[in-house]
Amino acid sequence: MAFTCSDDGEQSTLFLSGSLDGTSVREFAALTDELVAEGRRHVVLDMAELTNIETPGVAAVVALHKHTRELGGEVRIAGIDGQPLAIFKLLRFDKVFDL
Structure with missing residues (x-):
């Protein structure tokens, strides 16, 4: 898993690539916890990769x-x-997130 983050002052965008699994989730969670702690309210997860x-x-x-x-x-x-x-649709997250 690799990701980069950009921030334009209004929103933070995380570009995810590879696999978000039990190993890589620790780094992802640490970064997203930091964003939330900083008060970032608008986050885009770019999952194209x-x-x-x-x-x-x-x-x-x-x-x-x-x-x-x-x-x-x-x-x-x-x-x-x-x-x-496919996973997000199976879990019906298409009703939660605008996919």
């Missing part, structure tokens, strides 16, 4: 969604396709 997401990764995305909503913000998902999209 994400090839795989496992249960810990899904849980981390849900936790980020919960924390940003508590701040009055939102998480948006961009570029999701393939296996990650």
Whole structure:
């Protein structure tokens, strides 16, 4: 898993690539916890290069969604396709996130 972050003052965008799984989720969660602690309310997860997401990764995305909503913000998902999209649809997250 590799990711980069950009911030334009209004929103933070995380570009995810590879696999968001039990190993990589620690780094992802640390970064998203830092964003929330800094008061970042609008986060975009760009999943165009994400090839795989496992249960810990899904849980981390849900936790980020919960924390940003508590701040009055939102998480948006961009570029999701393939296996990650299939998982999100299976879990009916297409009703939660604008995919």
